[in-house]
Amino acid sequence: MSLGSAARAAAGVGLRASVRQAFRPRSIVDMSYSQHFMDPTGSAIPATMKKLVVTKLSPNFRQAVTLQAGVPVPVPGDGDLLVRNRFVGINASDINYTSGRYDPSVKPPFDVGFEGIGEVVGLGLTASARFTINQVVAYIAPGSFAEYTVVPAKFAVPMPSLKPEFLTLLISGTTAYISLKELGELTEGDKVLVTAAAGGTGQFAVQLSKRAKCHVIGTCSSKEKVVFLKSIGCDHPINYKTENVAAVLKKEYPQGVDVIYESVGGKMFDLSVRSLATKGRLIIIGFISGYETATGLSLVDAGVLPAALLKKSASLRGFFLNHYLSQYQEAMLTLLKMYKDGELVCEVDLGDISPEGKFIGLESVFRAIDYLYMGKNIGKIVVELPHPVTSKL
């Protein structure tokens, strides 16, 4: 996804919230002599910081990325916010980004990390029309794997509080919401198969399909994930490590599956195609089983596709969040409301049960990516970036 354009859509969500914000009391400071507001004492902005930088193109995150310390904290421009990141989201595509697959023209060094939530600790004059110091914002913009990130104000979304749950909605939640709405054509009683169902975006595909009164089947790799899937309403979790998914689908759903939210690729894609019902829709969300390879692709049985699809009047539909930005604002507002009303579980995996414990600090981004590719996560992986000093503001 092009982060800039996704973020522009994310920013639209901020409009209503920023109207509410405008009515909050705030001190008026004449900073007209300055290009930006910074509050080094009140919010304890240091002179330097740590950040992760891609120094070599590779899908191997550890080989591609270097942790740099002593980097000057960037200064926001007129339309920018300086955000102190408190939680950053881990995405399967972080390694597509480090390998240069998003933009083949980009050359290292470049910043990495797609999304974050934190407080505004500095801002430009124009940005101050909509944001204030200490306000909590979430954003999609490149470079979130840093202690501080300069975020164009138009890419920031005001958030009610500093909860990692909000981060789960920015990319993972909206991807499920928009793709199922635009391409799923969900009808009550449809059978929906979600692959990688217990992960960052899969968890939302399960819940949204259930909300549309569909029968939901979800694949995953452990008994703990099966328990989690049941807890969020999945009718039929399948542990593919212990069960043969193709055989289970054939036996339990002889008429086939109406909608498939497919994130894994390779053999999972092939068996999914074979399991489609007449007029079934398979939405290609990703193909994670190929991302760690040099090509980034996972091989599929392409030769059989025309016959397999024609025979069932079925279709394959690609989905890329970046191409559905006009729907982003509505998606984000709906998901935020559902979460606020207790109608949506936003499962966060902070790494508590990972071998070396909770993901805290930028150093732990490396093992958080390993954890995702070991298939251990339940929900969205989030890394916490603690800040020891409480703001005086």
Ligand SMILES: NC(=O)c1ccc[n+]([C@@H]2O[C@H](COP(=O)([O-])OP(=O)(O)OC[C@H]3O[C@@H](n4cnc5c(N)ncnc54)[C@H](OP(=O)(O)O)[C@@H]3O)[C@@H](O)[C@H]2O)c1
């Ligand atoms: N199209 C878009 O706009 C868009 C946006 C966001 C995400 N996505 C896609 O959604 C998918 C999930 O991304 P995410 O960031 O939310 O990750 P995630 O689901 O939180 O984590 C990935 C999960 O995939 C499974 N997995 C990991 N490595 C695997 C491998 N080598 N082979 C097979 N399965 C593997 C594991 O679950 P199991 O227990 O099931 O094995 C793992 O927990 C990816 O394909 C990603 O590219 C697409």
